[in-house]
Amino acid sequence: MAGEPSGDLLAARMLRGLRARDPQVRARGIGGPAMAREGFEAWHPMDALSVFGYVDALRRAPRLIRTWRDTRRRTLDWRPDVFVGVDAPDFNLRLEEKLRAAGIPTVHFVGPSIWAWRFERIHQIRRAVSHMLVLFPFEVELYRGQGVPVTYVGHPLAELIPVRPDRAAARARLGLEPGRRVLALMPGSRESEIRLLAPRFLQAAQMLVRQDPGLRIVVPMVNQHRRAQFEAILAQHPVPGCRVLSALPGTGQGPAQGRGPAAAPDAPARADGQDTADWPIAWHAMEAADAVLVASGTATLEAALFKRPLVISYVITPWMRRIMTWKSGQDAPSLPWIGLPNILEREFVVPELLQEAATPQALAEHTWAALTDAALAERISRRFTALHETLSRDTPGLAAQAILDVSHGHAA
Structure with a gap:
């Protein structure tokens, strides 16, 4: 579930890592063109979740609610081995909380910046997330200390941007x-x-x-x-x-x-x-x-x-x-x-x-x-x-392995 271009790119690289380990992987939900190129089946386009600021969120609230409810229904009907929410915490954490309560393991990719704003969200995260994938090393101690299983996967930008600029x-x-x-x-x-x-x-x-x-x-x-x-x-x-x-x-x-x-x-x-x-x-x-x-x-x-x-x-x-x-x-x-x-x-x-x-x-x-x-x-x-x-880490590979471990019940 990815709702903006950066999340689309993250998820596409993760899907590539998943398919390298299991060519039979099937992925559905909300995503963009990069995910589609990796064989992703979109129930809704990613711009269904794209909002810019509070005013835009209020204006688009009815559509967001319809999309959220439809995605929850489809996911519960399909019952995937694992649900992966990429960023978009306001949308994904609420969805993950419902799905995990229904017995579907959940992974959240890109930890919300609770270290800066709204630390109280950790309570919802603990209920909603089976395993957290984080981009920054200092986040591991934070989530682990709050009882949330976590894996540091590095930041994909560090793989894409050259170490020696020209x-x-x-x-x-x-x-x-x-x-x-x-x-x-x-x-x-x-x-x-x-x-x-x-x-x-x-x-x-x-x-x-x-x-x-x-x-x-x-x-x-x-x-x-x-x-x-x-x-x-x-x-x-x-x-x-x-x-x-x-x-x-x-x-x-x-x-x-x-x-x-x-x-x-x-x-x-x-x-x-x-x-x-x-x-x-x-x-x-x-x-x-x-x-x-x-x-x-x-x-x-x-x-x-x-x-x-x-x-x-x-x-x-x-x-x-x-x-x-x-x-x-x-x-x-x-x-x-x-x-x-x-x-x-x-x-x-x-x-x-x-x-x-x-x-x-x-x-x-x-x-x-x-x-x-x-x-x-x-x-x-x-x-x-x-x-x-x-x-700089093998972000696609580390994320894919953690997701597979969660889906197979082997994650910490």
Whole structure:
């Protein structure tokens, strides 16, 4: 059961690992195109579960409830050897609780971040989950200490992102001339994130370009809707040398790829020979960059795995903060950090500028240091290389074996 693109990719890799161990595996439920390519039979498309924020969740509540009830009925009728919920905890944990009570073993893939918000969910998790699969090593002790069987399977991004990034090859793919500093500017993938962060990021970028007129700024956008939204804000805060990207230049995967030269047709291959054809455009931007200014989220971990100095920022409205406080019962996260690299390293390895602290001036000052401090870049590279090695595991194989063990009754 996967409800968004990242979960679809996780589940597809897990299905591949399962079929390598048992070619007779049959899988049904909710999923996306990557799972379908692995022979998955979808009862509902994954966008049936995709919601963006509380307002969208309320608007789509009737459809979500119908989908949940239909999935519960179908699963109880089919009675699979094991149910696997991939992330989407609000949907999956409720379903897992019902199914486990009916005698169906359950595995939850990607532990909810109870270490930051809503720790009281551990009681529901204990009732709902036969076995938890977690992406981060520190989560093992947390779940095990609460009586939840758990396996650390590593983070799949650590397998997909190269240990040694190739900045020169990435710049050639993006048509960026050599010898200039490059900043990847990433204000998020949701409407609210871009609305609140893009003006600040662009005002900071204007200051940076005044300090270095040769600076090149690349802005990867997840789709055409978000691109159009960002470009409207860019028109209000123009930045010389700024290119908006939604696909690689010259690939025919989208409209004109922003301002600047197209990628050379004879752009050199990566030194490690890795195929980048299926990479999201954000990865090309991060690999090409000297530094990354980024909204808090999974992209912060991606930037860390590309070994780039980064500055993390996030802003929410007072109304949204009140909703989060009401829903979680907390005024703030349980940890002093919000960025995944800092959470994993248990210290402020990279700066976080949140809410009122996220002024254009402060963003520009920290980003300038990330762009220009060679000693900082070297320290960051060493630190994040060690993190990459910690997170790199045979995620599909470990997840598949744990699921098979649960289905056969052998799991702890």
